Amino acid sequence: MSDPxxxxxxxxxxxxxxxxxxxxxxxxxxxxxxxxxxxxPPGGFDATLVRLLGAxxxxxxxxxxxxxxxxxxxxxxxxxxxFLCPVSPxxxxxxxxxxxxxxxxxxxxxxxxxxxDRRGLPDVLRGEEVQVIGALDEFPNAxxxxxxxxxxxxxxxxxxxxxxFTTFMTGExxxxxxxxxxxxxxxxxAAEDEAAFSRGAxxxxxxxxxRGGTLRRxxxxxxxxxxxxxxxxxxxxxxxxxxxxCEIREATGIVxxxxxxxxxxxxxxxxxxxxxxxxxxxxxxxxxxxAAARGQLxxxxxxxxxxxxxx
Amino acid sequence: MSDPxxxxxxxxxxxxxxxxxxxxxxxxxxxxxxxxxxxxPPGGFDATLVRLLGAxxxxxxxxxxxxxxxxxxxxxxxxxxxFLCPVSPxxxxxxxxxxxxxxxxxxxxxxxxxxxDRRGLPDVLRGEEVQVIGALDEFPNAxxxxxxxxxxxxxxxxxxxxxxFTTFMTGExxxxxxxxxxxxxxxxxAAEDEAAFSRGAxxxxxxxxxRGGTLRRxxxxxxxxxxxxxxxxxxxxxxxxxxxxCEIREATGIVxxxxxxxxxxxxxxxxxxxxxxxxxxxxxxxxxxxAAARGQLxxxxxxxxxxxxxx
Numbered sequence: 001m002s003d004p005x006x007x008x009x010x011x012x013x014x015x016x017x018x019x020x021x022x023x024x025x026x027x028x029x030x031x032x033x034x035x036x037x038x039x040x041p042p043g044g045f046d047a048t049l050v051r052l053l054g055a056x057x058x059x060x061x062x063x064x065x066x067x068x069x070x071x072x073x074x075x076x077x078x079x080x081x082x083f084l085c086p087v088s089p090x091x092x093x094x095x096x097x098x099x100x101x102x103x104x105x106x107x108x109x110x111x112x113x114x115x116x117d118r119r120g121l122p123d124v125l126r127g128e129e130v131q132v133i134g135a136l137d138e139f140p141n142a143x144x145x146x147x148x149x150x151x152x153x154x155x156x157x158x159x160x161x162x163x164x165f166t167t168f169m170t171g172e173x174x175x176x177x178x179x180x181x182x183x184x185x186x187x188x189x190a191a192e193d194e195a196a197f198s199r200g201a202x203x204x205x206x207x208x209x210x211r212g213g214t215l216r217r218x219x220x221x222x223x224x225x226x227x228x229x230x231x232x233x234x235x236x237x238x239x240x241x242x243x244x245x246c247e248i249r250e251a252t253g254i255v256x257x258x259x260x261x262x263x264x265x266x267x268x269x270x271x272x273x274x275x276x277x278x279x280x281x282x283x284x285x286x287x288x289x290x291a292a293a294r295g296q297l298x299x300x301x302x303x304x305x306x307x308x309x310x311x
Numbered sequence: 312m313s314d315p316x317x318x319x320x321x322x323x324x325x326x327x328x329x330x331x332x333x334x335x336x337x338x339x340x341x342x343x344x345x346x347x348x349x350x351x352p353p354g355g356f357d358a359t360l361v362r363l364l365g366a367x368x369x370x371x372x373x374x375x376x377x378x379x380x381x382x383x384x385x386x387x388x389x390x391x392x393x394f395l396c397p398v399s400p401x402x403x404x405x406x407x408x409x410x411x412x413x414x415x416x417x418x419x420x421x422x423x424x425x426x427x428d429r430r431g432l433p434d435v436l437r438g439e440e441v442q443v444i445g446a447l448d449e450f451p452n453a454x455x456x457x458x459x460x461x462x463x464x465x466x467x468x469x470x471x472x473x474x475x476f477t478t479f480m481t482g483e484x485x486x487x488x489x490x491x492x493x494x495x496x497x498x499x500x501a502a503e504d505e506a507a508f509s510r511g512a513x514x515x516x517x518x519x520x521x522r523g524g525t526l527r528r529x530x531x532x533x534x535x536x537x538x539x540x541x542x543x544x545x546x547x548x549x550x551x552x553x554x555x556x557c558e559i560r561e562a563t564g565i566v567x568x569x570x571x572x573x574x575x576x577x578x579x580x581x582x583x584x585x586x587x588x589x590x591x592x593x594x595x596x597x598x599x600x601x602a603a604a605r606g607q608l609x610x611x612x613x614x615x616x617x618x619x620x621x622x
Contacts, residue, residue, distance in 0.1 A: 082538075114538065117522065121514070121531055122538040151493075151530065166523060167530040169492075176487045181480075203432070209564030211428065212477060214525040215554070216561050219462065219478040220432055227393075227425065227433040243526070250527050253520035 004028050005306050007056055007063050008296035009049075009107070011071035012127055013038050017292075018053055020060070023306075025137070025294035031056075037070040045077035050103050057103050064305035066296045068110035069127035072097070077107075082114035082124055086163045089133045093302035110299060115164040123167050128153050134295030135264045135287040136160060144259040145287075146251070148244075148273040149266075150175075154251045166254055168247045174240055177218065183239060186225045190233035197241035201276040204245020207252075214246040244276045252280075260284060264291050315339050316617050318367055318374050319607035320360075320418070322382035323438055324349050328603075329364055331371070334617075336448070336605035342367075348381040356388035361414050368414050375616035377607045379421035380438035383408070388418075393425035393435055397474045400444045404613035421610060426475040434478050439464050443473060445606030446575045446598040455570040456598075457562070459555075459584040460577075461486075465562045477565055479558045485551055488529065497536045498546035507545035508552035512587040515556020518563075525557040555587045563591075571595060575602050 004020040011017075014036035020029040031052060040048050050057070072080035080097045096108040112126030128147050132155050135145055145155040150171035156163045178184045203220055211217070221239045224230035230238055261277055261284040263270040270286045277284045288294065300306055313333040321328045325347035331340040342363060351359050361368070383391035391408045407419040423437030439458050443466050446456055456466040461482035467474045489495045514531055522528070532550045535541035541549055572588055572595040574581040581597045588595045599605065611617055 119517075119522075122534045122540065123530065124534045124537050166527060167534070168523075168526045169529045170526060172492055173488075173526065173529075176491045177484075180487045180491045181483055206430075211430075212479075212565050213557065213561040215479045215481060215484065215557050216477060216565070218480050218484075219434065223433045223435045223478070226435050229433065246524065246526050250524040254523050254527070 001028065002026065004060060004063060006297055006300050007053065007060065007065045008130075008293050008300075009053075009065065009067035009071070010069050010127060010130070010292050010296075011067055011076070012036055012069040016048075016052060018056070019293045019296075020056065020063075021293045021297050023297075025134070025290065025297045027290050027293050029056075037073070037076050045071065046102050049101060049107070054103065057105055062307070064300055065105050065107045066096070066110060066300050066305070067107050068130045068292070068296065072109040072111060073126055078109060080109045080111040082126075083111045085113055085115040085165070086158075086161050087113060088161045089136070089298060090302050092129065092133070093299045096299070096303055108300075108303065108305065110296075113162065113165070115166075117164075123165060125151075125153055125165060125167070128155075129162070130295035130299065131264050131291040132162060132295065133298050134291035134293065135262055137294050137298050138287050138291070139262050139285065142260070142262045144255055145262045145264055146273060147264045148269045152247055154255060156255060166251065168250065170243050170247045174243050177221075177239060178236055183218070183221045183235065186222060186232055187235035187239075188232035190236070193231075193234040193237040196230065196234035196237040197272075198275070198279065200238035200241030200243075201245040201279050202241075204242040204247075205249050205276070205280050207249060214243075214250070217242060217246060240272075241276065244273060245279075248273075248276055248280055248282075257282065262287055265289070312339065313337065315371060315374060317608055317611050318364065318371065318376045319441075319604050319611075320364075320376065320378035320382070321380050321438060321441070321603050321607075322378055322387070323347055323380040327359075327363060329367070330604045330607075331367065331374075332604045332608050334608075336445070336601065336608045338601050338604050340367075348384070348387050356382065357413050360412055360418070365414065368416055373618070375611055376416050376418045377407070377421060377611050377616070378418050379441045379603070379607065383420040383422065384437055389420060391420045391422040393437075394422040396424055396426040396476070397469070397472050398424060399472045400447070400609060401613050403440065403444070404610045407610070407614055419611075419614070419616065421607075424473065424476070426477075428475075434476060436462075436464055436476060436478070439466075440473070441606035441610065442575050442602040443606065444609050445602035445604065446573055447471060448605050448609050449598055449602070450573050450596065453571070453573045455566055456573045456575055457584060458575045459580045463558055465566060467566060477562065479561065481554050481558045485554050488532075488550060489547055494529070494532045494546065494550060497533060497543055498550075499543035501544035501547070504542075504545040504548040507541065507548040508583075509586070509590065511549035511552030511554075512556040512590050513552075515553040515558075516560050516587065516591050518560060525554075525561070528553060528557060551583075552587065555584060556590075559584075559587055559591055559593075568593065573598055576600070
């Protein structure tokens with residue numbers, strides 16, 4: 001077994017994940033808890049970190065520590081300003097914020113990213129930047145990445161530089177509609193219905209403007225059910241496919257349909273998005289699910305944090 | 312004061328409203344309670360009706376009774392099948408379902424409407440059909456109506472016939488996002504902010520596909536707040552304007568931008584939509600807020616339910 005060279009932390013709103021990473025980006029050990037940023041009491045980040053990682057700190061006294069995600073937000077440990085795109089991995093590595101923990105360890109916080117569209121409207125991400133950099137390590141020629149999820153991110157790359165990105169509220173919209181809207185009222189919990197997912201995806205994808213946009217198409221989850229053309233057990237799968245289809249249709253309007261889409265994230269989510277991309281006739285690839293650890297390693301290396309032997 | 316000729320009932324999911332209507336469609340008296348269809352116990356519609364309207368039934372023993380809305384749905388008193396568009400007011404009047412109440416009164420249930428797009432996908436409404444017919448009584452040359460609300464309806468008219476319609480989940484999406492999503496978490500309750508409403512509306516309206524659709528634009532309510540370019544007190548107003556703007560942009564893709572939009576509904580809602588239509592450069596008019604009573608009167612007259620003296 002290889003030696004670890006980095007302790008990487010992905011500290012998001014609702015979860016805490018840490019990795020022991022070797023020099024090739026492989027994850028040798030991992031810790032995952034529900035101690036997300038929103039669950040940490042004010043002023044409690046240092047103590048939470050020492051409680052969760054104290055054993056690793058003792059066992060690996062010389063390893064550098066990198067932390068990404070909401071831990072660098074205003075609600076986190078220390079705010080790290082968003083870095084404005086376009087940005088290279090090297091420039092981002094130069095903007096890490098070192099924070100001294102009571103354990104004596106320096107924790108290097110990774111900034112989130114901001115992108116502005118032509119009208120100057122901002123978009124933001126925090127935590128996904130390390131996944132993007134990890135995926136670029138694996139797919140150095142990628143021009144378009146998609147990170148599916150609660151707030152899906154589509155990221156444009158040019159010559160290895162993060163040029164811009166766009167957020168879609170796909171996963172969150174699915175959750176609030178299923179749990180709190182009239183669409184959920186007709187739904188009955190059931191196993192995933194692949195046919196209903198694909199049917200929803202095709203309706204979400206269809207490009208003609210005379211079919212309306214997302215605000216209009218959502219209602220098909222209700223009208224089809226009321227017309228007895230969608231079973232209550234299939235409503236959730238249909239809505240899920242519809243929303244992913246809407247995301248891909250909207251994203252295509254922004255970034256075009258030419259580039260291969262590299263999917264980055266949890267394997268199950270990536271496969272779900274892949275199915276809809278294939279329905280849309282798009283070529284795609286799925287990045288390693290360890291993209292976050294790989295990206296943290298690359299940032300640490302670019303920042304000169306790794307010992308000579310491991311860099 | 313004129314004499315009533317009809318008892319009209321608008322019995323929706325969450326509210327019960329009844330009107331005493333004169334021969335010109337004016338409302339002489341009204342009752343409004345929270346006894347919506349969802350609040351009535353199974354088998355309890357007849358008893359609820361007699362409890363709420365018993366005094367009117369006694370005072371006006373010969374008046375016909377018409378009821379529209381979810382009372383005619385599967386969850387209501389008796390299911391009345393959706394009538395497939397295109398439909399004339401006269402044809403709809405011929406499809407009323409008479410139901411005998413224990414009070415001895417016949418209650419005529421109005422069918423909802425179904426419309427199919429070119430691909431055969433259904434859309435449905437129930438209750439709005441009487442508002443549409445009432446507005447057409449006031450605007451006989453209207454070609455396009457908009458009924459703003461929880462589920463906004465855009466209705467195409469040709470020569471006084473309801474040709475088709477489209478639903479947008481605008482109001483419901485606003486409510487679930489404000490109360491249950493991360494967008495609401497940054498919001499602080501405050502009085503309406505007109506500038507933020509207009510700013511959101513302009514972002515929702517902008518037509519370029521490279522700005523993405525509704526699923527993408529929703530996130531501006533968060534990214535602008537995180538970038539300190541939208542105050543927490545303004546987030547809800549911004550989101551409201553954004554969603555109305557998105558509705559009008561999507562509807563324009565379906566029905567075009569030429570026709571005057573006749574707004575039908577609660578005056579405050581209509582004024583809110585009017586502001587965004589004006590921003591979009593559209594001409595519009597607002598129908599009488601008594602469109603429902605007026606439409607019920609017209610249906611009752613076409614159905615031959617009114618006495619000779621009042622017809």
